[in-house]
Amino acid sequence: MPEATPRKIPIRTCVGCQQERPRQELLRVVRTPDGQVQIDRTGKAAGRGAYLCPKRECFEQAVKKRRLARTLRTMVPEEVVEQVEQWLDG
Numbered sequence: 001m002p003e004a005t006p007r008k009i010p011i012r013t014c015v016g017c018q019q020e021r022p023r024q025e026l027l028r029v030v031r032t033p034d035g036q037v038q039i040d041r042t043g044k045a046a047g048r049g050a051y052l053c054p055k056r057e058c059f060e061q062a063v064k065k066r067r068l069a070r071t072l073r074t075m076v077p078e079e080v081v082e083q084v085e086q087w088l089d090g
């Protein structure tokens, strides 16, 4: 397989720092069609997704400024916040 040209890399905006980055570098959090919020480790889960740099500052900003909730159009449960924090620490 030839390497993808830069132009073909999907770019997404981090909901924390609002910087654009290649999608593959970002953590995806998804609201599934049945309304659950979860980390999408595959990047392919169905539903409304929000992208974050894998950095604690970005996640904290996204939660504190409610950008994550706004992007997902739902409340982000505390247990999901904890899961993401654990993921970031791990």
Ligand SMILES: [Zn+2]
Pocket (backbone or CB within 6 Å): 014, 015, 016, 017, 018, 019, 052, 053, 058
């Ligand atoms: Zn960021």
